[in-house]
Amino acid sequence: MATSSKVHLTINDTGIVKSKSQTPESAAKTSELLQENHDNHHVFYNKDGYHNHIAHHLLTLYGLGAPAEVIEQRYKENANYQRPAVQSKERVLEDMSNSENFEKYLNKEKYYRDYLVFWQNEIEKKGWENVLNEYVFAGDERGDDLLGRLYGGFLHPLIHLGFGIEFHQPAIIAEALAQICLHDNWTGNFLRAAEKDSKSRNSTNSKTIPELLDEIRANKKLSTAAEWSDGNKVRDGIIARASDEMLKYTSQWTVTPENLEQKTAEMINSCIYYTAAAQHPPKQVKIDFYYMHCVNSSIFFPTFNAQPWLSTANKVRLLQWKGYLDLAMYASRRSPPLLLSEITDYTPAKPKEADWSGIFTRLWNFLDDGHAIKLARAVRNGELVGEAWEEKARKVGKENGAVGDGMKVKGKMWGKIGNMVIDSVEDTGAHWARSVGFEEAWVEYEDRPRKSQL
Template sequence: MGSFLHQSPSKRALNANLPYSGPAQTAVHADDAHKLPEFVNDPSPGPGSGMSVLEVLSHLYSSPALQAPDYDLHKGTVPLQHCALALSLNRNPAARQPTPHPTPVFLDPEGTKCFLSLSSAENQLRIQHNHPAQLIKLAYVDHELEKDHTILSQFDTTDFSSGMAHASYLISKKGSLNLPGITTLSKQTAEELLLKDAEEHHCFINTKAFHNHLSHHVLAAYDLGAPAAVLERIYEKEKKLQRPFYLEENHRTDFVVTKDNWTEHLGNRNAYGAYVKFFEEEIKVLGAKNLLETYMLSEDANKDGRRMFVRLASGVSGLHPLIAVGYGLEFGNDELVATGLAQAAVHKDDGHEMLECVNDGPAPGQGISLLEVLSQVYESKALEPLPYDPDKSTFRLQRDALAKSAAACPIVSQFRIPNSPTPTEVSNAIEEIIWVSNLLPFASGKRGRKTRLDFLLMHVLTCSIFLQPLCDALEKPEYQAKFLRAYVAGIIFVMMWRGVPRIDPELAMSPTATPRSPVVNDRGPTAALGDPNDDAAYNPWPAIIEDAQYHADVHLVKAIRGVLYASRRYGHTKAGDIPGAYRDDEKTKEVFRGIGKVDGTLFVRSAGVLMDQLGWMTYGQTKGDWNYVALGWDEAWDALED
């Protein structure tokens, strides 16, 4: 803190807790942060000294200098909207346990309680990162910045600097759905569970490199409004599958990743813990956006066989590293971004041949729709699957697809997103991808056959919810275009992996648009304005959402979130208005037969199929399962029916 002798009279009065009757004060907006005086660079108090955030605000609140006539303190209208308060920050890094999220209570000089509503989690993270210039957002001060910055300098930031081992584990953004039911307790519980998972568990649950889905399940259920008790049950169920953070105790010391050697252990699963620690430190310095640019998209991150973009975005991994990073960006959780990038680092760079084309796209206004891309995949002789072999494992089928993957590049590069797209072009591309990602799992069955939902195609759906958060994080149009083309390549690779299953749009539209749980409302007539037993007056989503929150299958929860997200964005779409459904502007030539009949009810129809296949568990049905057999081959269907 600056010397007391160098403080102005008003500052000395505040610091000495003496009366001060200077001019009224006004709020400083975040945009005025450049006007900060040098106090923000004053050294913070040493460990064990200084004020807590609440003490700083309490001091400011009780200061006579801040009794501005245009602020109603007792109604909580003091301009504290930029207070990135650490109400949930961990002030004891050694314990590494989150503190509660209390409603902040301050006392005025007469002892009257004043409840203030404080928010702005983004700034909260900045404080954790110990950016001194953001301390202005801890309180309201006047434009002259002359009266109370001494108090601000007393804020103890030492707890949030180098001594803090992990990145921010807080949920600082609302999820894509943010459904009612989310509470302070459920948020705090989710944060605690996410941190425990990040600190205690490896990204692979077995030697076959099956992925840890614990954090996915927690956040997907949380976003649907699941109570804290359900989140805890999810954790207890999923943790039984996990392996320790360090697979062997010696990995703790054998692998140490630094800026100088971070490329040396790429592809080594035993180095996962070391990469997590490394990216935790890097994200505290760089922030999530710059971390991704530096370690995923930069030339340095991809030269000499490093291929970090491939390791993250390739469909060979089932999109899992991308999913992990996507959750982190969607919910503003830096810890998940760090662990997702660490997960990418220990994946192999398989599939790089297919991503060679993602840097170059068509000229603006040129190219073809994603549905036309699929049509070309179906027509390509080079991408025809090998003859059906019932003895081939999933991993053998993956190798077969990899051997042909380079042939997909000329098709992927035609997708109509230019190298430097406008925001509208990015939005349009995301819409096309979401439609296709929803069609593939539900339109790739066979008429007259039992409904089967492909496990890997489902990942294309669940990952599509992260397209917008990822594009928002990348910011640069050329990076957004590269990522979206890579996602298209990932879709095509998963299709090849599954034997290139063909979509039948009319099949996807055949299930009911009013799916129901096994128990219906059998109450008699009432004075209510409509009867939920009548399909015309029935909204299926509440029952679906309620059951999905409690479902034991993590992928069901994620898939329901995916179709619900798509419904919120595009559920209003009329038949014939799906982007790219027709080859001509006159809408006379469908890309696929029946695609012109698909409308926004696709998503609720698909949700009903999901619930019927995986089970309405809160109504007593047993948990169903996904299909793990590649159904692009007709022979595979025949074998399943035998």
């Protein structure tokens, strides 16, 4: 049985995207390796805050049917550079249990193991659902602070929490809660400001994300606010130089209890759209490393929406904040033009392995820290969510407003994006482009002819 300190997968714990069925051998091996990671490794592999992705990687491989030997090999490749997680000798746990002292350890990576034990104890006593409602979704000052940190570090805490909930692993949820506490809160400050601004405007004119992406690109102050030299292009570019302009657009994307399902589908579709369409012909097809995280986190929102313990108001808020951050992320790479033809005209590099089974199998054997296979799984999820929403919309006669402008990616485009993911990382050069809206991001990549140019 899975507990706050023990990882235990079964052949039924394979997540929401199905490919090949799993075996008891793979369940046991993946559980063993995740337990080793849980017991021994820090959630950051260095003191600069670079994330340990082992839990994400192994659960994705396991969920998509990878055999035990593949999962173990991928683990070995990424375990050798992880840091040990060491509990401090101070009386930290006692302090953390006192609400007056809780916050003094936040944003300090040396206390990861202390936080992990703290959250394990809380989950053991109260259950993980109650712990999340008490600490993260309470709507009080402490809750809003932790909720803001959930979106920090390019969404890594949210991704980690999503994996824990999706795969029914309280120990992974404890890791996620500890990770939340290690991040700073400037992202949360921006999201709360966007929320406050949106409420003050009290606008009933909700636009779709694709509409807002076009408007952001047309706003020259906002679309050029980030500089190549910025250490963090959202914080030091968008927020520092164009916060008022950014808030103008975030306030125009509105989630309500009534449109939660539709807006979830729109968010998933839209971040995949701008991540795939932000190409720079004639350069090689590459995916932006930062946009990718918007996609990799999008997969968990149907799971969040399905949780009976989470209030509708908090589901709405989770999604609303994700949309705010997606819009800011698009602007932060200098709002590149979105070329839908780069998707529709794409020709897979390996036509005989171009279906989802072939894509996933190739990614089982791809050597990285899991970003690529997470991205492909999230794209496949986008296809499943999009198909389900389109079918529902057709049944109630909402062809245009519900399915049209807010859903740019449709039909065969999903498989083409899946192939763009695997082909681009298997191609020459770095696996990912970084900050695609800047010319500097593309310097190292080769020029290639496009289908439309032949």
